[in-house]
Amino acid sequence: MVTAGTRAGWRWLAERYGAEPVQPLPAASSLPASVRPAHDLQAQLTFALKHERLHLELLARLFARIEPLELEVWIRREPTGQYARRAGFFFEWLTGRTLAVPDTAAGNYVDAIDAGAYLTSTSFIAVKRWRVRNNLPGTCQFCPVVSRSPEVLAAEAIDFAHALAELESAYGQDILQRSAVWLTIRESRASFAIEHEESQQGRIQRFAATMESMCGRSEDPLALDSLAALQASILGPAATRYGLRRSPVFVGHLNTYSDVVDYIAPHWDAILPLLEGLRASLACTVGRPPAVRAAVAAFGFVYIHPMSDGNGRISRFLINDILRRDGAVPAPFILPVSASITRSAFARAVYDQTLAVFSRPLMRKYAQQYQFGAMAEYDDGVRSNFQFGAYEDAMAAWRYPDLSKHAAYLGGVLRHTLAEEMPDEAAYLRGVYSARREVKNWLEGPDAEIDRIVRAVRENGWAVSNKLKKEFPMLADAELAGRIEHAVQAAFSPGSAR
Numbered sequence: 001m002v003t004a005g006t007r008a009g010w011r012w013l014a015e016r017y018g019a020e021p022v023q024p025l026p027a028a029s030s031l032p033a034s035v036r037p038a039h040d041l042q043a044q045l046t047f048a049l050k051h052e053r054l055h056l057e058l059l060a061r062l063f064a065r066i067e068p069l070e071l072e073v074w075i076r077r078e079p080t081g082q083y084a085r086r087a088g089f090f091f092e093w094l095t096g097r098t099l100a101v102p103d104t105a106a107g108n109y110v111d112a113i114d115a116g117a118y119l120t121s122t123s124f125i126a127v128k129r130w131r132v133r134n135n136l137p138g139t140c141q142f143c144p145v146v147s148r149s150p151e152v153l154a155a156e157a158i159d160f161a162h163a164l165a166e167l168e169s170a171y172g173q174d175i176l177q178r179s180a181v182w183l184t185i186r187e188s189r190a191s192f193a194i195e196h197e198e199s200q201q202g203r204i205q206r207f208a209a210t211m212e213s214m215c216g217r218s219e220d221p222l223a224l225d226s227l228a229a230l231q232a233s234i235l236g237p238a239a240t241r242y243g244l245r246r247s248p249v250f251v252g253h254l255n256t257y258s259d260v261v262d263y264i265a266p267h268w269d270a271i272l273p274l275l276e277g278l279r280a281s282l283a284c285t286v287g288r289p290p291a292v293r294a295a296v297a298a299f300g301f302v303y304i305h306p307m308s309d310g311n312g313r314i315s316r317f318l319i320n321d322i323l324r325r326d327g328a329v330p331a332p333f334i335l336p337v338s339a340s341i342t343r344s345a346f347a348r349a350v351y352d353q354t355l356a357v358f359s360r361p362l363m364r365k366y367a368q369q370y371q372f373g374a375m376a377e378y379d380d381g382v383r384s385n386f387q388f389g390a391y392e393d394a395m396a397a398w399r400y401p402d403l404s405k406h407a408a409y410l411g412g413v414l415r416h417t418l419a420e421e422m423p424d425e426a427a428y429l430r431g432v433y434s435a436r437r438e439v440k441n442w443l444e445g446p447d448a449e450i451d452r453i454v455r456a457v458r459e460n461g462w463a464v465s466n467k468l469k470k471e472f473p474m475l476a477d478a479e480l481a482g483r484i485e486h487a488v489q490a491a492f493s494p495g496s497a498r
Helices: 010-017 041-051 056-065 068-077 082-095 150-156 160-171 173-194 201-214 224-235 268-284 290-304 311-325 337-341 345-365 391-399 404-439 447-459 466-471 478-491
Strands: 125-127 132-134 250-255 258-264 370-377 383-388
Touching: 010 041, 010 056, 041 068, 041 082, 056 082, 056 391, 068 082, 082 132, 150 290, 150 404, 160 173, 160 404, 173 201, 173 311, 173 337, 173 404, 201 224, 201 311, 224 311, 258 345, 258 370, 268 290, 268 391, 290 311, 290 345, 290 404, 311 337, 337 345, 337 404, 345 391, 345 404, 404 447, 404 478, 447 466, 447 478
Parallel strands: none
Antiparallel strands: 125 132, 250 258, 370 383
């Protein structure tokens, strides 16, 4: 049985100082008396930094509550101790305040975090005051935590070049290049399906064109001018609002009689610092595994939710944008990650569950802090009656999200995309071109009409339908129809390599 007296590390600190975080703490475990740390800040914080997963959110909350003197006494007692120095470094980095202790005069430099255990910056900043190498993958405005679990290591190990080379070997360069256009359209259609707007053909074509023309092209995808151009390209000329939001926003659904709030985004005044922090995170991790960086970009962006509209599509655009600018996926290829996300009800549920890794505990902590009250008009013209009373308290969670599960999830999606979605699309296109060529031995017509016949026969169980016969009367000839049916089925048969 775990009691208050046997708790240690982050859990003890959270309870002792009233610093309960949004994001989960390590599972409580019972420690024998021989290894149980003393009930004081020094012992418990040393235990947490030494033995438990990094929890930047809790550190930020803790340092906002403690008396700096508690930390100063420890540091003066152990001025060269690595955990005292790291604690002092984290305090000043997270709070912006300076502890009343002298600079560290001696001792080897230590890493702020373990590069073998976490995503870190590509290069470090030597903080002479603490003799600490700051290798954190962000700034105090936004810094993700990504633990290098076996699942994240698998995401890091994805060999995009090898996967694309295998596809080219199996299907040929011509088919693979032609499939790039279809994959872009498929990604666009699936991205709208995630938002339950899959019937919006004009918008689907517009988003596909945006991905083709803008993916990996801007100097900085999160610069305000880049975001403005991207949003305008995605939304088109007929949107009601553009730019950064200046009003409250929540993500939710309707439950018979009322709105159910699934997620609350940060206060609009916090958007610019958070975006700048996310930009800095991406800048300082260039050279780290592309799949992990893409996860940080996409999920970091969607949780900040900075734009007046288009946040979901921009977040999924960022996945391919990072993969391309990191050299993992060359132009003109767009990985249909949204198609992988929406391939089944189960796959879509897993995506929703991944988003809920952060949103659900946020809503659990602040369930009593929001309400629908009097209607108000905000600076961007939005009228809303949504009110949230804990923006400041929630900032530590928004600034320091643990995106470990998100990186692992995206790694799985990317592996499926490379192993299943792209080969399926290439095989389909090879079948279409082969069938078109064979059908033209028996029937003359423009490629677009021949392709429509091919698709119709394939989708109708390899048979010419009465509807198709009405559209193309010559197919009423049973012999001709039979030849076309055979040609189409043969072109799509397993092992066909025409």
